[in-house]
Amino acid sequence: MDEFAGRYDNRVDAKGRVSVPASFRAVLTKDGAEEIFCYPHPERRCLEAGGNRLVRKIHQILEEFPVLSQEREDLATFYFGESETLKIDADGRTILPKRLKEFAGIGDTAVFVGLGDKFQIWEADEYDAFRSEARDRARALRQQLGAGGRSTSGQTEKARE
Known part of the structure; x- marks a missing residue:
């Protein structure tokens, strides 16, 4: 399967490390992504994340606006300026940066929710x-x-x- 699907409740350790669901890692690998592209959701208290496919879709959205437009700059600032690139270690874990954890209110459990071409990370x-x-x-x-x-x-x- 090459879609993010399912719900996974994973423990966040004291260092902010959390296991990325194996099926999500497999989708990222198929997508050619070695890292997770992650940003605060624009309307909800959660994080959105994905791989190269998500980044391409964001670029497609930006291309709908003139290069020097305020709208394009606002969206680019939001999606790229507020994003983090999360590395996945050999054990399949990533570190959720403090800024993103605080935004989403994530404490000792992170809920990963697949949405097809992207996934979200929530407080339970x-x-x-x-x-x-x-x-x-x-x-x-x-x-x-x-x-x-x-x-x-x-x-x-x-x-x-």
């Missing part, structure tokens, strides 16, 4: 609260979309009009 209680809200939003969206664009009763919206 913060993630549990977010997950509950996300589940409710996903249920509502699923009901709204229905199966294959159909309403939940099996009729299209146009057929009912």
Whole structure:
């Protein structure tokens, strides 16, 4: 598999070291990434991370703006200026920098959550609260979309009009 998937609750030691899930390390390796690109989430109290694929997607977003635009500079400052490159040691661990740990409120447990082309790192209680809200939003969206664009009763919206 070449997608980040699953939830892993891993202990953070006194030195800030945490094991990166083996399946996540495998995805990074397939992506040709030897390190983790990591930055504070722009809207949530968590970290976003990934490898070369994530960095390429950020570059694609930036390319939508003129080179000297304020919008491009703001986004580049956020994604690249606030990022950290996390090395993975021979035991599969990385060190979460103090600044990033404090931003996300991570203490002795880091929750790794796969999101396909990237993953997030959360404090456990913060993630549990977010997950509950996300589940409710996903249920509502699923009901709204229905199966294959159909309403939940099996009729299209146009057929009912």
